[in-house]
Amino acid sequence: MSKVKASRTAVRLLLLAAALFFAIGGPLPVWLKRLIPALSPLTTVAESIAQRAGYAGFFWALPPLTLLVLAFWKGRFFCQHLCPLGTLYSLPQKFSLKKKLLPIRLNALIFWLVMFSSVFGLPALLFLDPLSTFNRIGIGLTWGPGLLVPAFLLLSFFQPQVWCTHLCPLGYGFDLVHRKTGKQVFNRDRRQFLAGLGIGGAAALILPKVGKKSANPSVLPPGATVKFAKTCTRCYACVSACPSKIIRIKSGGGLTELSMPELRFDHGICEEFCNRCSQVCPTGAIRTLTQSQKHSTQIGIARIEKEKCLAWADNEYCMVCDEYCSYGAIETEWHGEIACPVINQKLCRGCGGCENACPAVRAGKALLIHPLNPQTTIEGKS
Ligand code: SF4
Ligand code: SF4
Secondary structure (H helix, E strand, C coil): HHHHHHHHHHHHHHHHHHHHHHHHHHCCCCCCCHHHCCCCCCHHHHHHHHCCCCCHHHHHHHHHHHHHHHEEEEEEEEHHHCHHHHHHHHHHHHHHHCCCCCCCCCCCHHHHHHHHHHHHHCCCCCCHCCHHHHHHCCCCCCCHHHHHHHHHHHHHHHCCCHHHHHHHHHHHHHHHCCCCCCHHHHCCCCCHHHHHHHHHHHHHHHHHHHHCCCCCEEECCCEEEECCCHCCCCCCHHHHCCCCCEEEEECCCCCHHHHHEEEECCCCCCCCCHHHHHHHHHHHHECCCCHHHCCCCEEEEEEEEEHHHHCCCCCCCCHHHHHHCCCCCCEEEEEEEEEEEEEECCCCCCCCHHHHHHHCCCCCCCEEEEEEEEEEEEECCC
Protein backbone atom coordinates (compact mmCIF):
# COMPACT_ATOMS: atom_id res chain seq x y z
CA MET A 1 0.00 0.00 0.00
CA SER A 2 1.42 3.41 -0.96
CA LYS A 3 2.06 5.96 1.78
CA VAL A 4 -0.72 8.25 0.48
CA LYS A 5 -3.24 5.41 0.44
CA ALA A 6 -2.20 4.30 3.92
CA SER A 7 -2.58 7.79 5.36
CA ARG A 8 -6.00 8.19 3.65
CA THR A 9 -7.13 4.90 5.19
CA ALA A 10 -5.86 6.03 8.59
CA VAL A 11 -7.81 9.31 8.33
CA ARG A 12 -10.99 7.44 7.31
CA LEU A 13 -10.67 5.06 10.24
CA LEU A 14 -10.07 7.97 12.59
CA LEU A 15 -13.20 9.71 11.31
CA LEU A 16 -15.16 6.47 11.68
CA ALA A 17 -14.00 6.17 15.30
CA ALA A 18 -14.97 9.82 15.97
CA ALA A 19 -18.40 9.31 14.38
CA LEU A 20 -18.98 6.21 16.51
CA PHE A 21 -18.01 8.18 19.58
CA PHE A 22 -20.50 10.95 18.69
CA ALA A 23 -23.30 8.47 17.98
CA ILE A 24 -22.78 6.55 21.21
CA GLY A 25 -22.23 9.71 23.23
CA GLY A 26 -21.00 9.43 26.79
CA PRO A 27 -19.42 12.43 28.49
CA LEU A 28 -19.72 14.67 25.43
CA PRO A 29 -21.86 17.79 24.91
CA VAL A 30 -25.27 16.50 23.87
CA TRP A 31 -25.44 18.49 20.61
CA LEU A 32 -22.59 16.36 19.22
CA LYS A 33 -25.14 13.55 18.84
CA ARG A 34 -26.80 15.69 16.19
CA LEU A 35 -23.60 16.23 14.23
CA ILE A 36 -23.50 13.06 12.10
CA PRO A 37 -27.16 12.80 10.97
CA ALA A 38 -27.36 16.59 10.51
CA LEU A 39 -24.39 16.52 8.09
CA SER A 40 -26.48 14.91 5.36
CA PRO A 41 -27.43 17.25 2.49
CA LEU A 42 -30.09 14.70 1.50
CA THR A 43 -31.85 14.97 4.87
CA THR A 44 -31.49 18.76 5.00
CA VAL A 45 -32.87 19.32 1.50
CA ALA A 46 -35.66 16.70 1.66
CA GLU A 47 -36.85 17.83 5.10
CA SER A 48 -36.79 21.50 4.10
CA ILE A 49 -38.96 20.65 1.07
CA ALA A 50 -41.33 18.47 3.12
CA GLN A 51 -41.70 21.00 5.93
CA ARG A 52 -41.72 24.03 3.60
CA ALA A 53 -39.21 25.65 5.94
CA GLY A 54 -35.51 26.08 6.55
CA TYR A 55 -36.00 24.14 9.78
CA ALA A 56 -32.28 23.62 10.43
CA GLY A 57 -31.28 27.29 10.82
CA PHE A 58 -28.04 28.77 9.51
CA PHE A 59 -25.64 27.01 11.91
CA TRP A 60 -26.87 23.48 11.19
CA ALA A 61 -27.58 24.05 7.48
CA LEU A 62 -24.07 25.30 6.74
CA PRO A 63 -22.13 21.97 6.94
CA PRO A 64 -24.48 19.99 4.61
CA LEU A 65 -24.67 22.89 2.17
CA THR A 66 -20.85 23.09 2.20
CA LEU A 67 -20.76 19.38 1.31
CA LEU A 68 -23.11 20.07 -1.61
CA VAL A 69 -20.85 22.85 -2.90
CA LEU A 70 -17.86 20.54 -2.49
CA ALA A 71 -19.68 17.87 -4.51
CA PHE A 72 -20.12 20.34 -7.37
CA TRP A 73 -16.33 20.36 -7.77
CA LYS A 74 -15.32 17.00 -6.39
CA GLY A 75 -18.31 14.66 -6.84
CA ARG A 76 -18.26 11.83 -4.32
CA PHE A 77 -15.45 13.35 -2.21
CA PHE A 78 -17.55 12.84 0.93
CA CYS A 79 -18.16 9.17 0.09
CA GLN A 80 -14.50 8.47 -0.66
CA HIS A 81 -12.94 10.26 2.30
CA LEU A 82 -15.40 11.15 5.02
CA CYS A 83 -18.57 9.04 5.18
CA PRO A 84 -18.44 6.83 8.30
CA LEU A 85 -20.97 4.36 6.87
CA GLY A 86 -18.96 4.01 3.65
CA THR A 87 -15.80 3.34 5.70
CA LEU A 88 -17.64 0.77 7.81
CA TYR A 89 -18.97 -1.05 4.74
CA SER A 90 -15.50 -1.01 3.16
CA LEU A 91 -13.99 -2.97 6.08
CA PRO A 92 -14.99 -6.44 4.75
CA GLN A 93 -13.70 -5.56 1.25
CA LYS A 94 -10.50 -7.63 1.59
CA PHE A 95 -12.47 -10.76 2.41
CA SER A 96 -15.25 -10.17 -0.10
CA LEU A 97 -16.33 -13.11 -2.29
CA LYS A 98 -17.00 -10.61 -5.09
CA LYS A 99 -20.40 -12.05 -6.07
CA LYS A 100 -22.98 -9.96 -7.89
CA LEU A 101 -26.04 -10.35 -5.65
CA LEU A 102 -27.66 -7.10 -6.73
CA PRO A 103 -27.05 -6.46 -10.44
CA ILE A 104 -29.10 -3.26 -10.86
CA ARG A 105 -28.24 0.13 -9.40
CA LEU A 106 -31.25 1.62 -7.66
CA ASN A 107 -29.66 4.76 -6.16
CA ALA A 108 -31.43 7.05 -8.62
CA LEU A 109 -34.85 5.54 -7.94
CA ILE A 110 -34.43 5.89 -4.17
CA PHE A 111 -33.10 9.44 -4.52
CA TRP A 112 -35.96 10.65 -6.70
CA LEU A 113 -38.53 8.80 -4.62
CA VAL A 114 -37.29 10.65 -1.52
CA MET A 115 -37.33 13.99 -3.34
CA PHE A 116 -40.77 13.69 -4.94
CA SER A 117 -42.46 12.26 -1.85
CA SER A 118 -40.97 15.22 0.07
CA VAL A 119 -42.72 17.59 -2.31
CA PHE A 120 -45.95 16.00 -1.08
CA GLY A 121 -44.95 16.44 2.57
CA LEU A 122 -43.80 12.90 3.41
CA PRO A 123 -40.12 12.15 2.78
CA ALA A 124 -40.65 8.41 2.23
CA LEU A 125 -37.55 6.18 2.51
CA LEU A 126 -35.53 8.98 4.11
CA PHE A 127 -34.73 6.52 6.90
CA LEU A 128 -32.30 5.09 4.31
CA ASP A 129 -30.16 8.23 4.53
CA PRO A 130 -26.67 6.84 5.27
CA LEU A 131 -25.92 9.24 8.12
CA SER A 132 -29.20 8.59 9.94
CA THR A 133 -28.54 4.89 9.33
CA PHE A 134 -25.07 5.18 10.83
CA ASN A 135 -26.34 7.08 13.85
CA ARG A 136 -28.63 4.18 14.85
CA ILE A 137 -25.50 2.29 15.88
CA GLY A 138 -25.54 4.60 18.92
CA ILE A 139 -28.39 2.63 20.51
CA GLY A 140 -27.12 -0.85 19.61
CA LEU A 141 -28.92 -3.51 17.61
CA THR A 142 -32.67 -2.94 17.18
CA TRP A 143 -35.43 -4.21 14.92
CA GLY A 144 -36.67 -2.38 11.83
CA PRO A 145 -34.30 0.25 10.41
CA GLY A 146 -31.75 -0.79 13.05
CA LEU A 147 -31.10 -3.97 11.05
CA LEU A 148 -29.84 -2.10 7.98
CA VAL A 149 -26.23 -1.76 9.14
CA PRO A 150 -25.68 -5.43 10.07
CA ALA A 151 -27.53 -6.55 6.90
CA PHE A 152 -25.38 -4.44 4.57
CA LEU A 153 -22.19 -5.27 6.44
CA LEU A 154 -22.99 -8.93 5.83
CA LEU A 155 -23.85 -8.29 2.17
CA SER A 156 -20.51 -6.50 1.74
CA PHE A 157 -18.80 -9.85 2.34
CA PHE A 158 -20.47 -11.04 -0.88
CA GLN A 159 -20.64 -7.89 -3.00
CA PRO A 160 -18.11 -5.24 -1.97
CA GLN A 161 -19.72 -1.98 -0.83
CA VAL A 162 -23.01 -2.90 -2.49
CA TRP A 163 -24.79 -0.19 -0.50
CA CYS A 164 -22.55 2.64 -1.73
CA THR A 165 -22.43 1.58 -5.36
CA HIS A 166 -26.00 0.36 -5.90
CA LEU A 167 -28.37 1.90 -3.37
CA CYS A 168 -27.16 4.99 -1.53
CA PRO A 169 -29.34 8.00 -2.43
CA LEU A 170 -26.86 10.48 -0.91
CA GLY A 171 -24.01 9.20 -3.09
CA TYR A 172 -26.28 9.52 -6.11
CA GLY A 173 -27.09 13.11 -5.10
CA PHE A 174 -23.35 13.90 -5.11
CA ASP A 175 -23.00 12.37 -8.60
CA LEU A 176 -25.91 14.48 -9.75
CA VAL A 177 -24.55 17.83 -8.59
CA HIS A 178 -21.02 17.11 -9.84
CA ARG A 179 -20.32 19.55 -12.67
CA LYS A 180 -18.60 16.89 -14.80
CA THR A 181 -20.91 13.88 -14.33
CA GLY A 182 -24.27 15.47 -13.41
CA LYS A 183 -25.88 15.74 -16.84
CA GLN A 184 -24.66 12.34 -17.94
CA VAL A 185 -25.90 10.68 -14.73
CA PHE A 186 -29.32 12.33 -15.06
CA ASN A 187 -29.68 11.20 -18.69
CA ARG A 188 -28.56 7.65 -17.85
CA ASP A 189 -31.16 7.31 -15.09
CA ARG A 190 -34.09 9.10 -16.71
CA ARG A 191 -36.36 6.07 -16.25
CA GLN A 192 -35.63 5.92 -12.55
CA PHE A 193 -36.35 9.66 -12.35
CA LEU A 194 -39.82 9.06 -13.82
CA ALA A 195 -40.40 6.02 -11.61
CA GLY A 196 -39.34 8.06 -8.56
CA LEU A 197 -41.80 10.79 -9.54
CA GLY A 198 -44.69 8.34 -9.84
CA ILE A 199 -43.89 6.11 -6.85
CA GLY A 200 -42.84 9.02 -4.62
CA GLY A 201 -46.05 10.95 -5.25
CA ALA A 202 -48.21 7.85 -4.76
CA ALA A 203 -46.29 6.81 -1.62
CA ALA A 204 -46.82 10.20 0.03
CA LEU A 205 -50.56 9.96 -0.59
CA ILE A 206 -51.09 6.27 0.18
CA LEU A 207 -48.66 5.46 3.04
CA PRO A 208 -50.49 7.50 5.73
CA LYS A 209 -53.59 5.38 5.06
CA VAL A 210 -51.86 1.99 5.23
CA GLY A 211 -51.78 -0.11 8.42
CA LYS A 212 -53.82 -0.16 11.55
CA LYS A 213 -53.58 2.94 13.72
CA SER A 214 -52.61 1.85 17.25
CA ALA A 215 -55.33 1.80 19.92
CA ASN A 216 -53.01 3.73 22.25
CA PRO A 217 -51.68 6.77 20.40
CA SER A 218 -48.06 7.57 21.22
CA VAL A 219 -46.91 10.25 23.65
CA LEU A 220 -44.21 12.09 21.71
CA PRO A 221 -41.05 13.85 22.93
CA PRO A 222 -41.50 17.49 24.00
CA GLY A 223 -41.24 19.73 20.94
CA ALA A 224 -42.56 17.05 18.54
CA THR A 225 -44.39 18.66 15.64
CA VAL A 226 -47.67 17.45 14.15
CA LYS A 227 -45.67 15.97 11.26
CA PHE A 228 -43.45 14.02 13.67
CA ALA A 229 -44.09 10.50 12.33
CA LYS A 230 -43.64 11.61 8.71
CA THR A 231 -40.51 13.71 9.13
CA CYS A 232 -38.56 11.60 11.65
CA THR A 233 -35.79 9.64 9.91
CA ARG A 234 -35.43 7.16 12.81
CA CYS A 235 -31.84 8.29 13.44
CA TYR A 236 -32.51 7.65 17.15
CA ALA A 237 -30.32 10.54 18.30
CA CYS A 238 -33.17 11.44 20.68
CA VAL A 239 -33.36 7.87 21.98
CA SER A 240 -29.70 7.79 22.94
CA ALA A 241 -29.74 11.38 24.28
CA CYS A 242 -32.58 10.81 26.76
CA PRO A 243 -31.11 10.51 30.27
CA SER A 244 -34.33 8.91 31.58
CA LYS A 245 -34.31 6.24 28.85
CA ILE A 246 -38.03 6.82 28.30
CA ILE A 247 -37.81 7.31 24.52
CA ARG A 248 -38.41 3.86 23.08
CA ILE A 249 -39.03 2.49 19.62
CA LYS A 250 -42.67 1.98 18.75
CA SER A 251 -43.81 -1.43 17.59
CA GLY A 252 -46.96 -1.66 15.50
CA GLY A 253 -49.16 1.23 14.40
CA GLY A 254 -49.74 2.63 10.93
CA LEU A 255 -47.05 2.44 8.24
CA THR A 256 -45.87 6.01 8.73
CA GLU A 257 -45.47 5.36 12.48
CA LEU A 258 -43.35 2.23 12.10
CA SER A 259 -40.32 2.16 14.43
CA MET A 260 -40.76 5.81 15.39
CA PRO A 261 -39.65 7.01 18.83
CA GLU A 262 -42.34 7.33 21.51
CA LEU A 263 -42.35 7.96 25.24
CA ARG A 264 -43.02 5.20 27.76
CA PHE A 265 -43.07 5.88 31.46
CA ASP A 266 -42.66 2.40 32.93
CA HIS A 267 -39.01 3.01 33.90
CA GLY A 268 -38.72 6.78 34.14
CA ILE A 269 -40.28 10.19 33.59
CA CYS A 270 -39.69 13.21 31.37
CA GLU A 271 -37.56 15.32 33.70
CA GLU A 272 -38.73 18.84 34.48
CA PHE A 273 -35.84 20.84 33.03
CA CYS A 274 -34.49 18.37 30.48
CA ASN A 275 -34.60 19.40 26.81
CA ARG A 276 -31.95 17.06 25.41
CA CYS A 277 -34.07 15.31 22.77
CA SER A 278 -35.04 18.69 21.33
CA GLN A 279 -31.37 19.67 21.08
CA VAL A 280 -30.29 16.66 19.05
CA CYS A 281 -33.05 16.11 16.48
CA PRO A 282 -31.49 16.76 13.04
CA THR A 283 -34.74 16.78 11.09
CA GLY A 284 -37.04 19.27 12.80
CA ALA A 285 -39.37 16.41 13.79
CA ILE A 286 -38.68 17.69 17.31
CA ARG A 287 -38.42 21.49 17.48
CA THR A 288 -35.58 22.96 19.53
CA LEU A 289 -36.91 24.09 22.92
CA THR A 290 -35.16 26.10 25.60
CA GLN A 291 -35.37 24.65 29.10
CA SER A 292 -38.08 27.11 30.07
CA GLN A 293 -40.07 26.42 26.87
CA LYS A 294 -39.78 22.71 27.63
CA HIS A 295 -40.96 23.33 31.20
CA SER A 296 -44.20 24.85 29.99
CA THR A 297 -44.83 22.37 27.17
CA GLN A 298 -47.79 20.07 27.60
CA ILE A 299 -47.02 16.79 25.81
CA GLY A 300 -50.03 14.97 27.21
CA ILE A 301 -52.52 14.91 30.04
CA ALA A 302 -52.84 12.29 32.76
CA ARG A 303 -56.18 10.56 33.11
CA ILE A 304 -57.31 8.64 36.17
CA GLU A 305 -58.98 5.30 35.67
CA LYS A 306 -60.98 5.35 38.88
CA GLU A 307 -61.83 1.65 38.89
CA LYS A 308 -58.11 0.86 39.19
CA CYS A 309 -57.23 3.56 41.74
CA LEU A 310 -56.46 2.47 45.34
CA ALA A 311 -58.21 5.59 46.69
CA TRP A 312 -61.21 5.82 44.36
CA ALA A 313 -61.95 2.10 44.04
CA ASP A 314 -60.54 0.53 47.23
CA ASN A 315 -60.97 3.36 49.77
CA GLU A 316 -57.28 3.19 50.67
CA TYR A 317 -55.09 6.16 51.54
CA CYS A 318 -52.55 6.58 48.73
CA MET A 319 -52.03 9.91 46.90
CA VAL A 320 -48.55 8.76 45.77
CA CYS A 321 -49.26 10.49 42.44
CA ASP A 322 -49.53 13.83 44.24
CA GLU A 323 -46.14 13.29 45.91
CA TYR A 324 -44.46 12.68 42.57
CA CYS A 325 -46.10 15.45 40.53
CA SER A 326 -43.58 18.27 39.94
CA TYR A 327 -46.25 20.67 38.67
CA GLY A 328 -48.88 20.57 41.43
CA ALA A 329 -51.35 19.14 38.93
CA ILE A 330 -52.87 16.54 41.28
CA GLU A 331 -55.69 17.97 43.36
CA THR A 332 -57.57 16.31 46.19
CA GLU A 333 -61.25 15.42 46.31
CA TRP A 334 -62.41 14.13 49.70
CA HIS A 335 -64.71 11.16 49.84
CA GLY A 336 -65.48 10.82 53.53
CA GLU A 337 -62.02 10.45 55.09
CA ILE A 338 -60.34 9.25 51.92
CA ALA A 339 -58.36 11.69 49.77
CA CYS A 340 -58.86 10.91 46.09
CA PRO A 341 -56.75 12.33 43.23
CA VAL A 342 -58.14 14.59 40.49
CA ILE A 343 -56.07 15.97 37.60
CA ASN A 344 -55.85 19.71 36.99
CA GLN A 345 -55.68 19.62 33.20
CA LYS A 346 -54.39 23.18 33.03
CA LEU A 347 -51.23 22.29 34.98
CA CYS A 348 -50.49 18.72 33.89
CA ARG A 349 -47.55 18.50 31.43
CA GLY A 350 -47.86 14.76 30.73
CA CYS A 351 -44.35 14.11 32.17
CA GLY A 352 -45.36 10.64 33.35
CA GLY A 353 -44.37 11.24 37.02
CA CYS A 354 -47.76 10.05 38.30
CA GLU A 355 -48.03 7.14 35.88
CA ASN A 356 -44.55 5.97 36.78
CA ALA A 357 -45.13 6.25 40.55
CA CYS A 358 -48.69 4.86 40.75
CA PRO A 359 -48.47 1.74 42.95
CA ALA A 360 -51.79 0.20 41.83
CA VAL A 361 -51.26 -3.34 40.57
CA ARG A 362 -54.65 -5.07 40.86
CA ALA A 363 -55.79 -3.98 37.40
CA GLY A 364 -52.71 -2.07 36.29
CA LYS A 365 -51.74 1.59 36.68
CA ALA A 366 -54.59 3.92 37.56
CA LEU A 367 -53.00 6.89 35.78
CA LEU A 368 -52.12 6.93 32.11
CA ILE A 369 -50.76 9.78 30.02
CA HIS A 370 -52.84 10.57 26.96
CA PRO A 371 -50.90 12.38 24.25
CA LEU A 372 -51.60 15.87 22.97
CA ASN A 373 -50.97 16.29 19.28
CA PRO A 374 -50.42 19.17 18.67
CA GLN A 375 -48.63 19.76 21.93
CA THR A 376 -49.58 22.94 23.73
CA THR A 377 -47.87 25.55 25.90
CA ILE A 378 -49.02 26.44 29.37
CA GLU A 379 -48.91 30.20 29.67
CA GLY A 380 -48.19 32.03 32.93
CA LYS A 381 -47.35 29.48 35.62
CA SER A 382 -44.31 27.42 34.78
S1 SF4 B 1 -37.01 16.08 27.54
FE1 SF4 B 1 -37.93 14.24 28.43
S2 SF4 B 1 -38.04 12.77 26.73
FE2 SF4 B 1 -36.64 14.42 26.08
S3 SF4 B 1 -34.61 13.69 26.64
FE3 SF4 B 1 -35.33 14.86 28.42
S4 SF4 B 1 -36.34 13.38 29.79
FE4 SF4 B 1 -36.09 12.39 27.75
S1 SF4 C 1 -37.22 12.42 16.35
FE1 SF4 C 1 -35.45 11.30 17.14
S2 SF4 C 1 -35.18 9.58 15.72
FE2 SF4 C 1 -36.51 11.06 14.72
S3 SF4 C 1 -35.18 12.33 13.47
FE3 SF4 C 1 -35.45 13.39 15.44
S4 SF4 C 1 -33.73 12.67 16.71
FE4 SF4 C 1 -33.88 11.25 14.95
